[in-house]
Amino acid sequence: MMEPLRIAVIGAGAMGQGHCASIGRVPELRLTAVCDTHEDTVQAVGARFDVPAFTDVDALLSAGCADAVLVAVPHPLHAMITLPCMAAGLHVLCEKPLAETVSAADAMLASAREHGVAFAVMFQRRFDPAMRAAIAFARDGGIGPILRTALVVPEFRAQYYFDSNPWRATWRGEGGGVLLNQAAHLLDIFALVGGLPSSLYGRAETRLHDIEVEDTAEALLRYPDGGSGYIHCSTVEPPDGGVLEVIGERGAVRCRGGRLRMLRYPEGVGKFARAASEVWAKPPVEEISDSAVNEAPKQSLVLKNFARHILHGEPLWCDAASGLASLELANAITLSGTTGREVALPVDRAAYDALLAELREKSTYRKREMAAVRVTDPKLV
Ligand SMILES: NC(=O)c1ccc[n+]([C@@H]2O[C@H](COP(=O)([O-])OP(=O)(O)OC[C@H]3O[C@@H](n4cnc5c(N)ncnc54)[C@H](O)[C@@H]3O)[C@@H](O)[C@H]2O)c1
Structure with missing residues (x-):
């Protein structure tokens, strides 16, 4: 996979906007798109970071502009956003908690295994x-x-x-x-x-x-x-x-x-x-x-490790499976x-x-x- 890794942020709210800024401080990553169902928000964030803005995940996936996604929508939506991204072969870094139920998190972990993609969780502490x-x-x-x-x-x-x-x-x-x-x-x-x-x-x-x-x-x-x-x-x-x-x-x-x-x-x-x-x-x-x-600790540390895991095989310190506990x-x-x-x-x-x-x-x-x-x-x- 080519360095820098192309990453899109899904959910351009409080945390997603912070992630867009953090990505700019990680040389192994390049922000290539943002996605949020709130039209005004996503347009403003896209303009601020000079990347394309999408209002739905299918359109983002069809554009083929990312190798990985960072999911920062409310937690009950983590699974429904993560699953199609994994099915499209994208690596996923998901905000904490993985989901609101252990069963939804199980489905996400099974999908990561099935599609052979990296899956991490934002536990920066x-x-x-x-x-x-x-x-x-x-x-x-x-x-x-x-x-x-x-x-x-x-x-x-x-x-x-x-x-x-x-x-x-x-x-x-x-x-x-x-x-x-x-x-x-x-x-x-x-x-x-x-x-x-x-x-x-x-x-x-x-x-x-x-x-x-x-x-x-x-x-x-x-x-x-x-x-x-x-x-x-x-x-x-x-x-x-x-x-x-x-x-x-x-x-x-x-x-x-x-x-x-x-x-x-x-x-x-x-x-x-x-x-x-x-x-x-x-x-x-x-x-x-x-x-x-x-x-x-800065969330850019998690982002850097996630990117280096995919690019260089560095051990993943915030692997999603351990985040289930x-x-x-x-x-x-x-x-x-x-x-x-x-x-x-x-x-x-x-x-x-x-x-x-x-x-x-x-x-x-x-x-x-x-x-x-x-x-x-x-x-x-
Ligand atoms: N790691 C941390 O320390 C930390 C800190 C704060 C929040 N978080 C996590 O980040 C996640 C988001 O929290 P937040 O505070 O940014 O919330 P937020 O409401 O500010 O942002 C969520 C965004 O998701 C968008 N959204 C909703 N449904 C969507 C969909 N189907 N597709 C695309 N976008 C959609 C909303 O319009 C909103 O802009 C939560 O899971 C939260 O637990 C983690």
């Missing part, structure tokens, strides 16, 4: 060097069987944020709340470092905002080896970086107060507990690293919170699809009328 090291530490067996985990994600949003776009925070338009959207990045890192629990009890509620979906969610987790964990995420609490802790038999990742520490328990916690012959014995702890967390957690907590029952993971696809269909069907919620505001979060580009 994986590029923070501290998080990257923690993921590698866990992958290389540094943590071992889980003893305890904790994830606290305070991702404050004002009511204006939810009002600023008709699709946001509704079952029909978004398909979920903080679990699906604002907490997705840290749920992703949490699942990569600690793995998925085997089951959970969840609770989801709407506390502060006038929205239809949850702005607060929590869960008690059970891991395959018997370890336990806790998740709390919300858009009601002022941000402070939160907490991400994964404590295992052989080591730990402890992230709080904007710092991430990695620890090793060289003798193994359980082994030490059984073997120690002193009353007040404590397991030895080796500190491996203590580094500052970067909460907003955060969606498993989000869907599982919603399912458990709604049914009041413990939910096993992987999530029962049919049960979750039925639940979301029912929530959408029974919805009587009416959003405040307001024209859509497409403003990119400045810390991302």
